[in-house]
Amino acid sequence: MLTYSDACRVINDSRNQAVVVTTMTQTKYWYQVSTEPDLDVGISNAMSKASSVALGVALGDPERPVICLDSDGSLLMNFGSLATIAGMAPKNLYHVVFNNGIYAITGGQPVPAPGVDYAKAAEACGYVSTHRFDEIESLDNALPDILSGPGPVLIELIVKGEPQSEGVDQTWESNAKLPRQLRALRKRLTGSDDWGPGGPYI
Template identity: 85%
Template sequence: MTQTKYWNQVSGEPDLDVGIANAMSKASSVALGIALGDSERPVICLDSDGSLLMNFGTLATIAGMAPKNLYHFVFNNGIYSITGGQPVPAPDVEYAKAAEACGYAVAHRFSDIETLDNAMPGILSSDGPVLIEIIVKGEPQTDGVDQTWESNARLPQQLRALRKRLTGTDDWGSGGPYI
């Protein structure tokens, strides 16, 4: 998910950012859990068309749970960026329409940055779930995916730190997790 590379360069609170490139297609599922766990905090999910296609049922799950604080950005570039730029199998899917059909409160589709920029204040003041589909140029990631034993171990550590920051506790109970 190329977009997270850019987000990491501008984020003001990196300890609240959970990068899950190694868990392709699960960004929206993780964001849903965070949104339900802390309904007072806006949750922004940076997703891609390729990842969303691999977990398409999440649109219905998110709509059914109806978190008012979830803003689901889908960068539609028509390719699987992190695996070399292969085309997605269904390049004509309109994710905003699919989200509306599933029951998202609001869905938008943008193909130019100026229109998106002008709409952002209204979007971020809307009750969610909100899906924002952004048509972007495909940019294959040529430096490969940072998938090592260390990067695979980082996700549970990030999630544990995030849970502690949001809830003030590190007590997972007797069921784990074992990290």
């Protein structure tokens, strides 16, 4: 079984200049290894919508790879996004699903159907290719080729669940992180610093 830490390290080794849209438990591990923080967005205040944000970025900047670090609980909550992504068929979108079978952030309760095969579901929707890994060596060996091929691709990672014991970080500053990251990413992608303050956090 994979660990979050190893999986994020291997993904970062192959990301190149990809935008990474992450959510839930893997976000913490991703920030520990990411070498391009201006290209990272952690969807922390809209559970389940990482795949949809990633699709928008991929459609908006089709020359740049976009990697979505999704999770099983989140994807179940936004399952239709598999069909939406398949329908738009962005060649630059790589959808990684960390499958731990639980809602880690709320203490480890099981998701409604822990046995869902997300790779098969994505294949049925029409993703170009799908993959499933449960150990790090095979992921490490296969990932460079997967990320150099056409999307949309779904990569399911069977990971060991880590129920979170501490509460969710809910401060004004923690909630300001997402709008700040999105502005930094827009500046990086467009070269224009034209998105001013708005909303309750900035």
